[in-house]
Amino acid sequence: MTSPDRRSRGQQAEMLAEEFLQRQGLILCCRNFYTRYGEIDRIFHDGATLVFVEVRYRRRRDYGSAAESVNLRKQQRLRLAAEAYLQSLGTSSLPDCRFDVVAIEGEPMVPDWCQNAF
Template sequence: MTRSSRHDQGQQAEQLACHYLQTQGLRLAQRNYRCRLGEIDLVMEDGEHLVFVEVRCRRKGRFGSAIDSITPTKQARLIAAAQHYLQQAGGTHNKPCRFDVVGITPLQGSNDIVWLQDAFRLE
């Protein structure tokens, strides 16, 4: 698979995850927040929470599920990027925060979507 097709697949997965979360009542605040520390796929609001969402897509489960692919190193990058996001917001987000993961496994004609709320925390 080429880098371009992986990027396209990633964009499609993020769009699918965003739509799915919106049907669950979350509101999109920002998509693809990037800083030198990392990237956050989706920043959403869920009632009283600001939610940082990592979207993972895996075509085959041979190496574990999409959610299993969130390593401690990836978690640390997401946390650092979220802290940067909050710092840049200048105190405009006083909501409690959480980190969610949406795992997508493409199936024939559909997608299996797993939403793991509060997947990890600041240590």
């Protein structure tokens, strides 16, 4: 079960990442796309490329960094969720896609953008 404070921090991290990526020129397409495989935190357009973004926040590094927490299992679930999103578009031609991770650690929250993370 997720505590309200933890959920609030997660939402705060996602909004920080969204604003950061928009300042880098990416165009927001979708927030919190839910599938039976899991959630994609944000989906952006970077030119003609569709970017699936996982936002990870860690207050402390006791159990590894925020970026390290996007393990193989999480990557597989994100790929399946991205496939579901692409199917929902209903188009015959699919755009180029990539998976980015925005890792945020500690206080103050500072985003670290890992493009084409996996």
